[in-house]
Amino acid sequence: MKKIYLSILSLGTICFLNSCYYDNHKELRPEAALPNSTSNCDTVNAISYSSQIVPILSSACLGCHNPGSGDLSNHSSVQAYALSGDLYTRVNTGNMPQGGPKLSDCDIAKIKKWVDAGAPNN
Numbered sequence: 001m002k003k004i005y006l007s008i009l010s011l012g013t014i015c016f017l018n019s020c021y022y023d024n025h026k027e028l029r030p031e032a033a034l035p036n037s038t039s040n041c042d043t044v045n046a047i048s049y050s051s052q053i054v055p056i057l058s059s060a061c062l063g064c065h066n067p068g069s070g071d072l073s074n075h076s077s078v079q080a081y082a083l084s085g086d087l088y089t090r091v092n093t094g095n096m097p098q099g100g101p102k103l104s105d106c107d108i109a110k111i112k113k114w115v116d117a118g119a120p121n122n
């Protein structure tokens with residue numbers, strides 16, 4: 001009986017110790033450690049408003065730009081800023097996000113490509 005307890009205990013210990021193993025993200029993908037690297041930036045395919053532009057705006061812009069103040073929360077409003085050139089110019093110069101760090105080169109490249117395509121609601 002004692003042997004069974006002992007083997008369960010050692011099995012448990014092995015499982016417990018193994019659970020501490022994790023992959024180091026920066027070691028596996030060194031380019032991901034460089035915030036301004038565009039080498040890993042997928043701008044070959046068409047840029048999707050809903051899956052690529054909205055997440056950028058949500059995390060960097062919507063805190064200030066909600067309905068009522070330069071609304072960036074719906075497509076038609078974002079498209080108007082995109083087509084006037086204001087959206088790209090503001091992020092490319094680093095004027096926006098106001099008071100915050102400039103967007104990554106990859107995010108700026110995605111915005112440019114989406115704007116150049118006519119800022120579609122895709």
Ligand code: HEC
Pocket residue numbers: 057060061062063064065070081086087090091096097098099100103
């Ligand atoms: C901390 C608040 C804040 C954040 C975050 C912010 N903005 Fe702004 N934004 C402002 C303010 C305030 C103005 C109005 C003053 C001005 O025009 O510079 C403005 C103006 C703008 C305008 C012109 C609006 C108009 O009606 O003419 C655009 C376009 C814009 N921001 C885009 C962005 C984008 C894109 C982001 C995210 C990448 C962003 N902003 C993040 C505060 C912010």
